[in-house]
Amino acid sequence: MKYIAKLTSVIVVATFSTVALAQSVDVKDAWARSTVQGQKATGAFMKLTAKEGAKLVGGSSPAAGVVEVHEMKMEGDVMKMRAVPGGLDLPAGKAVELKPGGYHVMLMDLKAPLMKDSTVPLTLVFKDAKGVESKVELKVPVSTVAPGPAMQMDHSQHKM
Numbered sequence: 017m018k019y020i021a022k023l024t025s026v027i028v029v030a031t032f033s034t035v036a037l038a039q040s041v042d043v044k045d046a047w048a049r050s051t052v053q054g055q056k057a058t059g060a061f062m063k064l065t066a067k068e069g070a071k072l073v074g075g076s077s078p079a080a081g082v083v084e085v086h087e088m089k090m091e092g093d094v095m096k097m098r099a100v101p102g103g104l105d106l107p108a109g110k111a112v113e114l115k116p117g118g119y120h121v122m123l124m125d126l127k128a129p130l131m132k133d134s135t136v137p138l139t140l141v142f143k144d145a146k147g148v149e150s151k152v153e154l155k156v157p158v159s160t161v162a163p164g165p166a167m168q169m170d171h172s173q174h175k176m
């Protein structure tokens with residue numbers, strides 16, 4: 017119950033788009049896919065721009081037992097996903113998009129379903145070229161499809 021109270025108070029702070037507290041990596045358009053009862057894993061998606069270049073090496077969330085950086089790839093005609101070895105490269109100044117069907121932040125061992133229109137706290141861990149770690153704390157909006165300008169629904173479902 018304590019956890020829920022905490023969540024409610026931070027929602028007030030979070031604005032419509034995700035607010036990143038660190039300056040080194042810019043996070044835009046973050047969202048996490050909602051889950052149903054019994055579902056143990058889901059993905060979080062966003063656009064990341066590292067001004068000086070960095071790597072997304074991991075994350076954590078009070079809502080999930082395990083957070084990993086994943087990629088999806090077609091192998092033959094099977095879609096497979098796996099942890100990105102060594103982390104996801106973020107070239108300096110270039111926006112890298114994490115999206116359904118591609119790179120994503122995988123939330124596993126979920127403690128409760130992620131309800132549509134709620135938010136999930138997510139901490140991303142980055143490493144710069146010198147190997148120095150930095151963290152970005154997010155309140156990621158939970159949605160069934162990628163939120164976006166106008167009606168992008170058809171497109172986002174296509175990409176799955």
Ligand SMILES: [Cu+2]
Pocket residue numbers: 059086087097098120121122
């Ligand atoms: Cu995954």
